[in-house]
Amino acid sequence: MFKRPVNLEFPHVYCIFTAKDRGSNVMTEYRIQDIPEDRYEEAVDMMANVFLPDEPLSDKILSNPESVKTLRVTWMRALQQRVSLGCYRNDGSDELVGMNVLEVHTMDDPEDDTIEDENVLQICALIEYTTKLADIYNKYNVDRYLSAFGLVVDRSYRGCGLAKHLLHAKVPLMQYIGLSVTVTSFTGIGSQTAAKNAGYEELYVKSYDELAEISPQFYFTNNRSKMYKVMGLKVSTNKDTQK
Numbered sequence: 001m002f003k004r005p006v007n008l009e010f011p012h013v014y015c016i017f018t019a020k021d022r023g024s025n026v027m028t029e030y031r032i033q034d035i036p037e038d039r040y041e042e043a044v045d046m047m048a049n050v051f052l053p054d055e056p057l058s059d060k061i062l063s064n065p066e067s068v069k070t071l072r073v074t075w076m077r078a079l080q081q082r083v084s085l086g087c088y089r090n091d092g093s094d095e096l097v098g099m100n101v102l103e104v105h106t107m108d109d110p111e112d113d114t115i116e117d118e119n120v121l122q123i124c125a126l127i128e129y130t131t132k133l134a135d136i137y138n139k140y141n142v143d144r145y146l147s148a149f150g151l152v153v154d155r156s157y158r159g160c161g162l163a164k165h166l167l168h169a170k171v172p173l174m175q176y177i178g179l180s181v182t183v184t185s186f187t188g189i190g191s192q193t194a195a196k197n198a199g200y201e202e203l204y205v206k207s208y209d210e211l212a213e214i215s216p217q218f219y220f221t222n223n224r225s226k227m228y229k230v231m232g233l234k235v236s237t238n239k240d241t242q243k
Contacts, residue, residue, distance in 0.1 A: 002104035002144060004082045004177060011036045014172040016090055020160040028091060030162065032169040035086040035099065040079045043086065043099055047075050051152035056187045056208075056225040057126070060119040070117040078103040078149050083177060085169055087153075087162050098153035098162045100170070104179065106144040107137055126211065126218050126228075127185050134203035134230045136183050145232075146174055146182040151191050163191065167198040171235045183232040188225040195231045204230035 004010070011034035021028040035043050048068060052058050061067040078084065078101050087098035115121055136145055153162045170182050183203065186192045206228055211218040 001109060002081060002083075002106055008177065010034055010082055012176060014085070014169045014176070015165070017165055019162060019165065022097075022154075022156040022160065028089065030087055030097070030165070031090040032085055032087050032166060034082060034173075035079060035084045037082075039086070039096065040076060042096060043079060043084070043101075044072050044075050046096060046099060046152060046154070047101060047150050048072055050154060051150050054152075054188070055150075057123050057220050059221045060122070064117075064119055067117050067119040070115060070120045074115065074120070075101050075149065083146065083173065085166055085173060087166055096154075097157045098166055099151075100148055100166045101150040102146055102148050102170070102173075104144055104177075105147050108143075122217055129215075129218070130185060130204050130206075130228070130230050131183065134183065134232070136181070136203070136232065139203070140181045140232070140234055142181050144179065146170060146179050148182075148184040151184075151194075163194040164197050167194055167200070170233075174235055180236070181232060181234050183230065186229045186231050189227070192227070192229050192231070195229075198233070200231040200233045202229055203232050 013031055013033040016029060016031045018027045018029050020026070048071070052062060052068070052071070061071065081103050083104060084102045085100045086096055089095040089097060112124075115124060137143060151163060151166060153160075153166075174180065174182060184195070186195050206214075207226055208220060208228055211228060212220075
């Protein structure tokens with residue numbers, strides 16, 4: 001089980017950049033940092049209210065309050081690893097405009113038996129099956145990697161390039177906490193495009209129709225996205241850079 005080293009600053013700012021402001025070509029400043037504990041509830045609300053309605057795998061969850069509640073608990077638990085990233089306006093307003101829920105997986109992680117909701121278990125089964133086929137630990141020769149459970153940008157800020165910046169910011173995050181590999185299941189075309197532009201490689205790719213043929217458990221009725229991709233990125237660690 002991963003624990004963020006206690007000697008590392010938290011929250012830590014990983015990048016400050018300029019990009020378009022919402023609804024205009026005017027440039028404004030943003031920063032990407034660890035999501036502080038006093039903003040966890042706000043972050044979970046963004047995931048439930050903005051991410052979930054657009055998520056290709058969420059068709060059964062949206063109409064089931066218990067499923068949404070289970071996901072809220074799951075996101076909160078991931079946030080408590082203290083590795084998730086928030087994108088904030090850096091103009092004094094501190095408005096949260098995007099985020100990436102992140103968590104570290106290790107080879108010796110115990111099996112998670114805390115989730116009982118069938119709709120959430122269906123998503124977990126798909127992620128577990130496809131990441132196992134991606135053979136992450138052997139491919140990259142690591143015993144841990146950074147994964148994600150949701151990338152979202154506020155609807156009014158879409159088209160400003162913030163998703164790509166959030167994915168890029170995982171590189172300094174990993175270097176800061178001592179990881180070299182990130183692998184994530186990207187379920188929609190928007191996040192897949194952002195990941196490709198950020199240098200991620202495809203490890204496992206199937207259409208949703210092909211996944212449904214593998215198992216009825218992998219059938220999802222939301223057809224807004226045609227492809228499902230597991231994508232990864234290996235980065236130089238601080239030790240590598242110092243050689």
